[in-house]
Amino acid sequence: MSDLKLFNTKDGVAEVAPRLAVVEADVQDLVEAHMEAMLGVRFLASEYSTGPVHGGRIDSLGIDENGAPVIVEYKRGTDAGVINQGLFYMAWLLDHRDTFRHLVRDRLGVKVADQVLWSAPRLICVAGDFTRYDVHAVREHRHAIDLVRYRYFGSEHLGLEAVASFAGRAAGVRVGSRNRGTAKVQRTAAGGGGMAELAVSLGEVLLGLGEDLTKVTNQTYTAYRRMQNYACLVPPKKAKLLVYLKADPATVDLVPGFARDVTGLGHHGTGDLELTLQSERDLERAADYFRQSYALA
Structure with a gap:
């Protein structure tokens, strides 16, 4: 009970x-x-x-x-x-x-x-x-x-x-089945460095927030799901990663070039808060946004 x-x-x-x-x-x-x-x-x-x-x-x-x-x-x-x-x-x-x-x-x-x-x-x-x-x-x-x-x-x-x-x-990836060796293989296959390596680091962070998280990939994005999606990563672009979060854009700091409200704008994935990640530093800045989205899912 x-x-x-x-x-x-x-x-x-x-x-x-x-x-x-x-x-x-x-x-x-x-x-x-x-x-x-x-x-x-x-x-x-x-x-x-x-x-x-x-x-x-x-x-x-x-x-x-x-x-x-x-x-x-x-x-x-x-x-x-x-x-x-x-x-x-x-x-x-x-x-x-x-x-x-x-x-x-x-x-x-x-x-x-x-x-x-x-x-x-x-x-x-x-x-x-x-x-x-x-x-x-x-x-x-x-x-x-x-x-x-x-x-x-x-x-x-x-x-x-x-x-x-x-x-x-x-169906997907469970936190318990993830390991550092797999991440290393993914980085090597992607050629290392750049957005591919940042995407792997992002995935580790998103799955690391709780034991109840799963990862599901469809044709247009990869979703990180609790009971509902809390984050969606679209395929990496040349110089940036776009992540869509469940957090309400009205409740967070919208930083130009980093976090924006995409309510009503068409995009792949679910969530109205868009984060643009270009470096490991951006990944650290995103931690509070990720936790807030996780709590809502």
């Missing part, structure tokens, strides 16, 4: 006791109505039937900000079967890619459907709690799995806490 305590300080100090939903559907309905804000996932369908042969219903289907298919399964309390149930549906999804692509096309258009990232499908389990066996299980699995604990606080607040987040063995 979460150790988080919430207090109302309006008239003195009074603890707001956490509680579970009355029924599982309460959580599902709320998350589906605000899925992009809560999970960084665009909602596609609820209680999606897998057909008479497979005989199941996926609680929620969506697509995340990197174009990866997402299955979301909900449980009111602690349920040892939630992960296996989700993986059962994941197997169906990977065998029915055209069905999912048609769903995306109908809901979000042809362009989004053509860019589905099948190398990184995700399972998000939202439940009242998880056991240590659940955390161990997802750590060993080849698929990307996020365990998210929920709690209601009073009648107006819902808390979501990432208990565990693992990229899986086929």
Whole structure:
């Protein structure tokens, strides 16, 4: 159970006791109505039937900000079967890619459907709690799995806490699998020096902020993700790196030539704060911006 305590300080100090939903559907309905804000996932369908042969219903289907298919399964309390149930549906999804692509096309258009990232499908389990066996299980699995604990606080607040987040063995890079030898090989392959070496250093910094971070690459950028993207790196240009962050541009110092607000401007990746990095010194200057974005994801 979460150790988080919430207090109302309006008239003195009074603890707001956490509680579970009355029924599982309460959580599902709320998350589906605000899925992009809560999970960084665009909602596609609820209680999606897998057909008479497979005989199941996926609680929620969506697509995340990197174009990866997402299955979301909900449980009111602690349920040892939630992960296996989700993986059962994941197997169906990977065998029915055209069905999912048609769903995306109908809901979000042809362009989004053509860019589905099948190398990184995700399972998000939202439940009242998880056991240590659940955390161990997802750590060993080849698929990307996020365990998210929920709690209601009073009648107006819902808390979501990432208990565990693992990229899986086929989807991306997990902090625990990274090592200095790999970074050295990447630098050597890139010819060393310049933007290629700076990009490798940037990746190490972005992944080093927490144990719950994963890295996902699609056709246009590399995303560094917690529960949602917190930083996106577009392919290096000749003399600079462009990084897009989740931090609100209105809350940070916008330094000409280094940090700017790109709200409403078209660009690859997610986030409205753009950083331009040209040296290791710029990478050091960016540390506070990275931490602020990480906290929001």
